[in-house]
Amino acid sequence: MKKLFGLFYKDLFLGNRLFACLAGSVVLFLLGFFFPWMGEIPVLVFWLLMIVIFIDLLMLYRNREGVFARRMAPERLSNSDDNELGIYIENRYPFNISVGIIDEIPFQFQQRDIWFKTVLKPRERKQISYTLRPTRRGEYEFGDIRVFVKSPLGLISRRYNFNQAEVLPVYPSFLQMRKYELMAISNRLTDIGIKKIRRIGHSLEFEQVKNYVAGDDYRTINWKATARRGDLMVNSYTDEKSQHVYCIIDKSRAMKMPFEGLSLLDYAINASLVLSNVALLKEDKAGLITVSEKIGAVVPADSKYTQLNKILEVLYKEKTRYLETNMEALYTTVRRVIKQRSLVVFFTNYESMPALQRQLPFLKRIARFHLLLVVFFENTELKTLSEEPATDVEGIYIKTIAEKFAYDKKLMVKELAAHGIQSILSTPQNLTVNTINRYLEIKARQKI
Structure with a gap:
């Protein structure tokens, strides 16, 4: 009995309307001291309020399960995309109810406004939809669903707790991958910025x-x-088919830099997943290598139906490291794993010319045996600073340094081209489109 009373008290919440009615009752008692003619009116109003509260309690607590709620969530979430979730709510009371719903979403989102209000008729069912945009891969833990119910009287509310604790994995952007896949199948890639490449000659x-x-x-x-x-x-x-396309992803500290909530590594992972999918649709073979101070995952190129899922599972677990890239280990792995001439797309980042010079000897060796495409990032913050007008000496200094760094990026492109290495200098948000454009151009010009 004590336990039941504890649960009753724990899930009972007093509403603003009740406090307003109690305040009105107190005012009547105060006025009764100054106006004796009011007599027993304050007492009658008070006991009438107590009766209404009792009726409200009876209406809410006479059903053990007056409402039912359930979270409608996918098996996994897509990183950097708007994922749609929903809450199914069902009214089992024989009267209209006002409902407030709290969904305990993972702490990674740092949102405390997942609160929904709705009105349900007797026996009515409803589904409430909302979206979440994760910015990190990994496991996201959802909590319970808490439903606060008010009767038409609206004096008190009863809380229902639904145990909906679950852990959902956040994978690389498979929603973006599907979008590009549908565009490729329907030949509508130009709708999202993919350029048509004019063929020079034809394949064999x-x-x-x-x-x-x-x-x-x-x-x-x-x-x-x-x-x-x-x-x-x-x-x-x-087009020639069964050509090998390898994505090499740098996981070193250079890829830790954030942009719009995502790290550069996440942008590279999303672009690699989309590129691998497009390559498989073009009947090429897709492979993957990850590297930091040591070699990470190695997925040999293949065109099997399960290859994309294999790449997706590997990319899901990858994280940035805090050491320099071991280019010697990368070169050895490329020579050991990639047996025939292939397109090698190396996702990395260089912020200074010396950083490129340290890796250039190994890049030149890889380019001797394969078509190497180096993809690195344009620093949009520095570009914005270089375009802003300077108003004082400090502004001139900042603008000059920003222009120097931006100019160094362009020098890196020329330096790579001078050694026969193709490159893409791209902003993070345009990385996927630019990479697919270059891949289709390379296939059209039969450079592999």
Whole structure:
């Protein structure tokens, strides 16, 4: 009995309307001292209020399970994307209720405003949707759902606690990956900034002989088929397939720098996942290598159906380290793992020319055997500082230093090009689009 009373007291909350009614009752008692003609009116009002409170308690507590709530969440969340979640709520009372809902979301979001208010009719069911945007990979622990119910009287509220504790993993941006996948399948990549590349010549993989249409390359006319059919016929060629595409992700301290809530490593991971998916859709083989002061994960290139899930599981666990990249170990691993000429996309970051010079000898060795594409990041904060007008001596100094760093980034691109190494200097938010553009350009120009 004591336990039941404790639970009753614990889940009982007094409403603002009740406090207003009690304040009004107190005012009536005070007025009764000055106006004797009021007589027993304050006492009658007080006991009437007590009866209404008792009725309100009876309405809320006569049902053991007056409401039901459940969180509607996916099996996993996508990093840096808006993930949709929902709360299913059901009214089991025979009257209208006002409901306040608190969903205890993980502390990583640092949000305390997940509070929803709604009104439910008798036996009505409703689903409330909201979105969460995680900025770190890992496990996110959700807590309980707490529902506060008020009857039409609205004097008190009863709390229901629903044990919905669960842990959801946050994976690299698979929602972004699916978006690009659908665009690639429907040939609508240009809608999101992917450029069409004009082909120069054609690959060696013959596909079919077809009728000539305006715009076809006249150099592909098949004169023998034309003579037999009496109509112009042209040879159709397709992209070369089964080429190897490796993404190498630098996990050193250079990739720890944050941008809009995500680290540069997270941007590189998201771009690698999308690039691997597009490569598999183009019937190439995708692989992955991660490196910091030592070699991390190695996923040999393959085109199997399970390859993308294998890459996704590996990227989910990767974290930045705090030491320099071991380029010697990377070169040894590339020579050991990658047996044929491949496209090697190296995601890293350089903030100064000496940082590039330290790695350049190893990059040149890798470029001797493979088509190397170095992807590094443009510092948008420095770019903003360099474009702002200077108003004093300190401003001139800051602007000059920012322009120097921005100019060094452009020198790095030229330095890499001078040694036959392709590069992409990209802002973090445009990294995925720029990387896919370059991959499609390389395939169209048959450079692998």
